[in-house]
Amino acid sequence: xxxxTQTYLLAIEDELKSALERANDVRDTQLHxxxxxxxxxxxxxxxxxxxxxRIRPLLVLLTCSAAGGDxxxxxxxxxxxxxxxxxxxxxxxxxxxxxxxxxxSTIWKKWGIPHAINAGDAMFxxxxxxxxxxxxxxxxxxxxxxxEVLQQACLHxxxxxxxxxxxxxxxxxxxxxxxxxxERKTAALVSAxxxxxxxxxxxxxxxxxxxxxxxxxxxxxxxxxxxxLGIWGNxxxxxxxxxxxxxxxxxxxxxxxxLSQCGKFAQLWKQNPAKSRELDQLISAxxxxxxxxxVKSQGVMLVDNALHELxxxxxxxxxxxxxxxxxxxxxxxxT
Amino acid sequence: xxxxTQTYLLAIEDELKSALERANDVRDTQLHxxxxxxxxxxxxxxxxxxxxxRIRPLLVLLTCSAAGGDxxxxxxxxxxxxxxxxxxxxxxxxxxxxxxxxxxSTIWKKWGIPHAINAGDAMFxxxxxxxxxxxxxxxxxxxxxxxEVLQQACLHxxxxxxxxxxxxxxxxxxxxxxxxxxERKTAALVSAxxxxxxxxxxxxxxxxxxxxxxxxxxxxxxxxxxxxLGIWGNxxxxxxxxxxxxxxxxxxxxxxxxLSQCGKFAQLWKQNPAKSRELDQLISAxxxxxxxxxVKSQGVMLVDNALHELxxxxxxxxxxxxxxxxxxxxxxxxT
Numbered sequence: 001x002x003x004x005t006q007t008y009l010l011a012i013e014d015e016l017k018s019a020l021e022r023a024n025d026v027r028d029t030q031l032h033x034x035x036x037x038x039x040x041x042x043x044x045x046x047x048x049x050x051x052x053x054r055i056r057p058l059l060v061l062l063t064c065s066a067a068g069g070d071x072x073x074x075x076x077x078x079x080x081x082x083x084x085x086x087x088x089x090x091x092x093x094x095x096x097x098x099x100x101x102x103x104x105s106t107i108w109k110k111w112g113i114p115h116a117i118n119a120g121d122a123m124f125x126x127x128x129x130x131x132x133x134x135x136x137x138x139x140x141x142x143x144x145x146x147x148e149v150l151q152q153a154c155l156h157x158x159x160x161x162x163x164x165x166x167x168x169x170x171x172x173x174x175x176x177x178x179x180x181x182x183e184r185k186t187a188a189l190v191s192a193x194x195x196x197x198x199x200x201x202x203x204x205x206x207x208x209x210x211x212x213x214x215x216x217x218x219x220x221x222x223x224x225x226x227x228x229l230g231i232w233g234n235x236x237x238x239x240x241x242x243x244x245x246x247x248x249x250x251x252x253x254x255x256x257x258x259l260s261q262c263g264k265f266a267q268l269w270k271q272n273p274a275k276s277r278e279l280d281q282l283i284s285a286x287x288x289x290x291x292x293x294x295v296k297s298q299g300v301m302l303v304d305n306a307l308h309e310l311x312x313x314x315x316x317x318x319x320x321x322x323x324x325x326x327x328x329x330x331x332x333x334x335t
Numbered sequence: 336x337x338x339x340t341q342t343y344l345l346a347i348e349d350e351l352k353s354a355l356e357r358a359n360d361v362r363d364t365q366l367h368x369x370x371x372x373x374x375x376x377x378x379x380x381x382x383x384x385x386x387x388x389r390i391r392p393l394l395v396l397l398t399c400s401a402a403g404g405d406x407x408x409x410x411x412x413x414x415x416x417x418x419x420x421x422x423x424x425x426x427x428x429x430x431x432x433x434x435x436x437x438x439x440s441t442i443w444k445k446w447g448i449p450h451a452i453n454a455g456d457a458m459f460x461x462x463x464x465x466x467x468x469x470x471x472x473x474x475x476x477x478x479x480x481x482x483e484v485l486q487q488a489c490l491h492x493x494x495x496x497x498x499x500x501x502x503x504x505x506x507x508x509x510x511x512x513x514x515x516x517x518e519r520k521t522a523a524l525v526s527a528x529x530x531x532x533x534x535x536x537x538x539x540x541x542x543x544x545x546x547x548x549x550x551x552x553x554x555x556x557x558x559x560x561x562x563x564l565g566i567w568g569n570x571x572x573x574x575x576x577x578x579x580x581x582x583x584x585x586x587x588x589x590x591x592x593x594l595s596q597c598g599k600f601a602q603l604w605k606q607n608p609a610k611s612r613e614l615d616q617l618i619s620a621x622x623x624x625x626x627x628x629x630v631k632s633q634g635v636m637l638v639d640n641a642l643h644e645l646x647x648x649x650x651x652x653x654x655x656x657x658x659x660x661x662x663x664x665x666x667x668x669x670t
């Protein structure tokens with residue numbers, strides 16, 4: 001199981017590197033350096049610090065293989081989703097004023113906002129050039145369908161990001177609003193990943209649909225788990241303070257649940273707690289109002305539904321087993 | 336001639352509006368409002384103020400028609416290049432800190448940098464979704480080729496923008512560096528426009544190549560004329576002070592010519608002239624060193640070469656005539 005994942009991860013890294021080489025054909029520009037720095041191939045990485053986990057491209061290859069396809073042919077699609085993910089990270093870091101990612105300065109912090117916006121745009125373009133390669137390796141109809149799937153996912157990403165930015169200044173955000181946002185901001189690209197894997201294996205519409213739904217539910221589960229770890233995670237493992245999500249007043253699922261209860265948590269939240277002791281009280285209130293259990297149960301339900309959708313697609317072989325294992329390990333993950 | 340252009344312009348505006356409708360399917364977002372504001376369809380326009388001139392999409396349709404194709408089928412490609420152009424304007428305005436475009440606040444000024452970055456990303460995505468529509472209307476191979484042509488142009492745009500940003504902080508920029516930058520920043524998208532028009536008309540490779548080169552030379556001529564008007568234009572017509580390019584110390588072709596002469600202009604330039612009288616002296620020095628004539632002759636040469644390439648493609652009918660007229664009028668333009 002380890003072996004398969006390792007083989008895929010190495011091939012993904014090679015594919016990503018050659019995709020980025022396309023930006024390296026003009027003298028006097030460091031654009032390529034900026035992009036390779038962001039990908040974690042240049043410059044110092046924090047000791048044992050994570051690069052990207054490459055979850056999305058791994059899902060493309062695993063899905064393709066589990067659906068009976070040749071995973072090598074899906075490599076352009078795998079690189080495409082990872083490049084889209086990284087484009088959105090580069091721009092999100094500017095939009096959120098985040099100075100650090102994976103223990104290193106973000107692009108805007110290191111090269112300034114103008115170069116960071118432009119580098120994100122370059123990454124976005126390189127992602128979409130991969131569809132042309134996919135058409136050559138698989139078929140023209142699959143290449144064109146990939147353009148549509150990927151661009152539709154990107155449109156959803158920008159809509160989700162709009163909502164995320166807008167929620168910062170709204171006091172009336174509900175749990176329904178939350179699902180609307182994470183469907184677009186997180187689930188869209190994960191469902192595109194599994195759909196692209198299935199398309200590259202020439203699956204029929206029904207199977208493609210199951211894989212897409214599987215990806216969507218997995219993406220939602222992933223976000224819910226992220227929100228959970230943002231409050232109840234082990235800070236030594238996640239690398240960020242367990243209180244940081246509360247300090248930045250992010251409207252995560254636990255927070256929105258707490259607010260919907262109109263109890264002590266909601267009351268404390270309105271006082272803008274910032275001290276460590278106040279935040280501990282906030283978490284206690286949330287727990288006593290059932291927030292921790294609620295978020296956990298939502299995550300479990302999503303994982304169960306994701307596994308159910310995966311079964312519908314009848315995944316095969318070693319890759320099929322890894323897919324199931326991946327879903328389960330995601331729900332147990334600590335980072 | 337007027338009639339043909341008007342017909343095309345109306346059809347372009349309709350196509351652009353339906354392309355943007357795709358971003359209008361999710362509740363609670365003003366993303367669509369931001370995009371339509373930028374396109375000049377919402378909010379007050381300056382009295383008689385220009386919206387975009389829609390030169391690039393017009394070139395797509397005129398080329399398609401002059402090459403014997405059905406211009407209506409090229410509409411998705413026309414909208415695509417205009418959306419790419421506008422995506423780059425939205426991001427460039429942030430990168431250049433420009434508060435005003437077409438007499439109105441720019442997006443970042445009105446909605447803030449995070450929403451402006453995200454709106455640009457949405458515009459970019461909507462542009463590329465047009466390739467899927469082109470595939471449906473023309474053919475799958477043309478649709479895929481369009482993805483490649485458009486994305487390659489976008490990659491060049493980001494490389495050109497990198498150079499443009501980098502040149503701001505370099506004192507040793509040469510005229511050669513200038514051509515490298517404008518090839519990517521300006522000419523790439525104009526050459527993609529004429530190439531997409533030719534592709535939509537199913538031209539052979541040789542004719543596509545002529546149309547592409549024609550677009551490239553036209554794009555370069557357009558930029559040179561822009562630089563010329565930035566110093567010697569009629570400010571009442573261009574809507575900006577004739578000294579503004581000099582005040583912002585943009586490394587335009589006239590400036591780089593002046594610096595290369597190592598004479599009085601170069602000497603005055605180093606003193607960072609800012610007062611109106613000083614700038615007048617700077618312009619006088621440039622003129623006496625042959626700067627005005629040099630830039631004019633470069634523009635004339637590019638227009639001649641563009642017309643020559645156009646002849647090679649044997650443009651037909653009314654659209655062919657308009658194309659030639661357009662090239663000539665661009666070189667006489669005052670705004």
